[in-house]
Amino acid sequence: MIGARVRQFRTARGLTMSELADRAGVAKSYLSAIERDLQTNPSIQFIEKIANVLDVDINALLKDEAATNSSDETAALDEEWQKLIAEAMESGVSKEEFKDFLEYNKWKLKQK
Amino acid sequence: MIGARVRQFRTARGLTMSELADRAGVAKSYLSAIERDLQTNPSIQFIEKIANVLDVDINALLKDEAATNSSDETAALDEEWQKLIAEAMESGVSKEEFKDFLEYNKWKLKQK
């Protein structure tokens, strides 16, 4: 279904529904209905708008999930992790700080 | 416009409007309006139907804006970040620990 894909890309970009709807110039209430598959037949202009903001090809939203993420790297990351990544990047956490955090945790796990 | 492309593919297949509309299961009156650009915002299900009969990819009918992709640096998932995250997941770092790390860093940045 198309709703799942829209939500997937949206959360991956760390965007809220209000934000996406605002940027795309569509009603957030309708976007909500689309993501929950309460409505499943949007127009091409609607799809173009949100695809434009999400910066993805229109096919990425229309494509049946069969070919979409068979062996896609980003698909390996589950949804919650993607949110965390987006949040991390936006908050200005440096990669170095994160690396330190990683090493510290590895060390901590070893102590058990 | 989309109408020109539909007509182009249809005539190329030697199909009449009545025939295409019939096979696709849509109203020929509406198909007529689409081809003459009296209506320019069909639904994805409509396009899928006729694209299916015409045996063309959906893009072939929408391709007017094929090159609208200029990947956003800030929003897109940074490649190096992805590797770090993958490493984090494999090393068994829990989401909770990562969340705590994020909050701590946000707080730290605020202190300046």
Next chain:
DNA sequence: TAAGAACGTGCGTTATAATGAACAAAAGAT
């Protein structure tokens, strides 16, 4: 802990996508 903002959803309304006739013009057949 209270106030305020931002989040997503529910609902009534509007705009328009999509339909099913019936129609005139053109093509094809007898």
Next chain:
DNA sequence: ATCTTTTGTTCATTATAACGCACGTTCTTA
């Protein structure tokens, strides 16, 4: 040449896509 069938169009009607606003909840900020 008239009759018949097929073509694409017009028009009134129905279905639903899309909207704006208000509401309850969940984060923030003080």
